C-alpha cells in the first residue's frame with residue numbers, strides 16, 4: 001500500500017474513533033423484518049425504513065423470482081444503450097399513475113436520482129434555496145450542479161420568502177430553485193408545501209421535493225405532494241424505492257418534457273447500469289399493491305400512533321413528529337448513545353442519532369415502527385423503554 005495512503009487512513013480512522021464518530025456496522029443475520037437477529041440476539045427492530053414491511057413481502061418475492069426466470073439477473077447495459085427493458089417501462093408507467101404525474105424516470109437509487117436530477121436542471125449562474133435540514137444526497141446534488149447554494153432556515157416561511165425575493169430580484173441568477181425534503185427523517189415533520197408553493201408562484205421558483213420518507217407513508221401512500229393535492233404544481237417530485245417500497249432504486253416524477261430531458265441529461269441515468277429485472281418487477285408489484293389497497297399504509301399509521309402514545313405516557317420527550325417516525329429526544333450525546341446501547345442489550349434495536357447528524361444537545365433515539373410490527377412487539381418494546389428510561393434517570 002502507498003505510504004501516503006496508509007498514513008492518511010490511520011490519521012482519519014484514529015481521529016474518527018477519538019471523537020466517537022466511528023460507527024461499528026452491525027450485521028443482520030437473515031431478513032430485515034420487524035424482529036432481527038444480530039450476533040445471535042433477537043431484537044425488536046425499530047431502525048429500518050421498511051415502513052410497510054414490503055422488504056419481505058411474499059408477492060414481491062415471487063415477482064422478483066418470476067423476473068429472474070423471464071429476464072435473467074442483469075439489465076445488461078445503461079438504459080440509453082440497450083438496458084431499458086420492458087420491465088423498466090412498465091415500472092415508470094405504473095409509478096407515474098401512482099404519483100399523479102405525466103411521467104417518471106427511474107434511477108438505481110434515491111441518492112443517484114438527486115445526483116442526476118438536480119445538476120441536470122441547475123447550473124453555474126443559477127441559485128438553489130435549500131432547507132437547512134435537507135438530506136446529504138440533496139446537498140451533494142446541489143454542490144455538483146455548480147449553482148449558488150443558499151441555506152434557508154428549516155421550514156421558516158419568512159426566511160424563504162425573504163431569500164426568494166433577494167435571489168430573484170437581484171438579477172444575479174438565471175433561475176432559482178427551492179428544494180426540500182417532503183418528510184424530514186430526523187424529526188418526522190412535514191414540509192409546509194402549500195405555503196411553499198404560494199411563495200414559489202410569487203417568485204417563479206422551480207420546486208423540488210425529495211419525498212424519500214413520504215412515499216408510501218403520506219397521501220395514502222402516494223406521497224407528501226399528493227397529500228396536499230399539489231402533484232400538478234410541484235415541478236419535480238423525487239423519491240426512493242428502498243424505504244416504504246421495500247426494494248431499491250429512486251425516481252423523479254413530473255411533466256413529460258422534464259422526464260424526456262432527464263433521460264438525456266441525468267448523468268447517473270446515462271452512465272450507470274439500469275435496475276435489475278428482479279428489483280424492477282418487485283417494485284412494480286409493490287406500487288400496484290399500494291394502489292389497490294391502503295391496508296399496509298393504515299396499519300403503519302396505527303402502529304406509529306400506538307408507539308407514540310405509549311412513549312409519551314411513559315414520560316419521554318417525543319418531539320413534534322407528524323408521521324410514524326418517532327424520535328425519543330434525550331439531549332446529551334453520551335447519554336443518548338448509552339440509552340441506545342442499553343435498549344439493544346435488553347432487546348430493542350433503535351439507533352442513536354447525535355451531532356453532526358442533528359444539532360448538538362438534541363441527541364435522540366429514533367424509532368421507525370412499521371406495518372409489520374404486531375401490538376405485542378410494540379408492547380414489549382415499551383416495557384424495555386420503561387425499564388431503561390428509569391434506570392438511566394430519563395423518565
Ligand code: PMP
Pocket residue numbers: 109110111112135137138181185210212213240241242248249250
Ligand atoms: N433522500 C432522503 C431524504 C433520504 O433519507 C435518503 C435515504 N437515506 C435518500 C434520499 C437516498 O435514497 P436511497 O437510499 O434510495 O439512495
